[in-house]
């Protein structure tokens with residue numbers, strides 16, 4: 169338990185195997201594609217029953233796709249937001265550049281209002297606006313092209329970030345391990361490979377045998393509908409658990425480590441992630457199981473000092489009162505539906521990033537890694 173990452177040489181071996189595996193082609197549909205200037209999103213609300221790719225035609229549609237979780241997961245909503253912003257200024261290519269920039273900022277604020285907790289969305293939108301502002305001398309037509317390139321770059325960079333998280337985290341997963349995850353921080357939540365799942369895919373590609381336990385993740389079942397779907401489709405050994413089974417399974421000694429993703433890491437290492445994550449972290453501490461969080465730099469928010477300042481999205485009561493099409497609570501029931509919780513940094517064994525595994529004290533290791 170609590171084993172450190174393997175050496176550089178091990179990473180190199182894994183890298184080679186990963187490249188070979190990628191050459192065989194991924195079995196998963198792409199979460200996000202940008203083809204001939206148009207955005208295509210895999211509608212994750214229909215998984216695992218149907219695989220539907222939906223062409224986006226307006227910024228309003230992209231706002232809605234983010235809001236209703238057709239596209240979800242912190243890195244994925246950042247990428248979708250960057251592409252979605254293009255729709256907001258596509259028709260502004262013949263106006264003066266200052267007008268273009270004003271509209272760009274308004275549209276970025278609009279898209280940012282779709283979901284508050286994952287910092288990747290505001291990070292990507294801010295990056296797009298800053299890119300345009302740094303090229304004020306260009307015409308609006310040229311600015312639009314610069315923004316297309318920036319959105320593609322954000323998307324491409326995410327692929328590299330996920331790959332590096334996989335390489336850095338895979339040596340933690342040993343032969344015969346049981347690895348528990350919560351929600352979906354998988355390929356579906358990113359450009360590819362995922363964050364929490366990247367070490368799993370990478371270790372699997374390197375021939376390590378281990379079992380993944382996926383919490384179903386009430387109320388929207390991202391673990392049941394998405395994580396178990398993508399891991400099963402990719403040939404990993406995955407077992408689905410109801411959320412309330414984790415303590416029992418841990419008590420039986422079946423879990424050797426936990427890896428989850430995150431929507432925002434505060435400067436002190438407090439970590440916001442899908443509701444229920446904090447409970448898993450507390451359980452892991454009780455049973456002496458290492459609890460890792462995996463994320464790219466785009467999820468680290470050095471401007472938010474602690475988890476207390478992270479805005480937690482509160483969603484509709486309907487999500488809690490219904491299970492699929494079936495009503496499961498009395499009409500008029502009072503409901504709380506916070507979509508995320510914040511795990512205090514003291515429960516986090518390490519943060520697996522693209523540059524390595526950060527350890528406590530996180531205010532120091534994060535500041536060193538992501539100086540502002």
Ligand code: MRU
Pocket residue numbers: 237240241242243286350351352353354357358362363364390428429430431441442443507
């Ligand atoms: O509400 P969701 O499905 O967007 O929540 C997703 C999560 O909580 C993920 O764990 C997090 O965004 C990390 S994704 C790599």
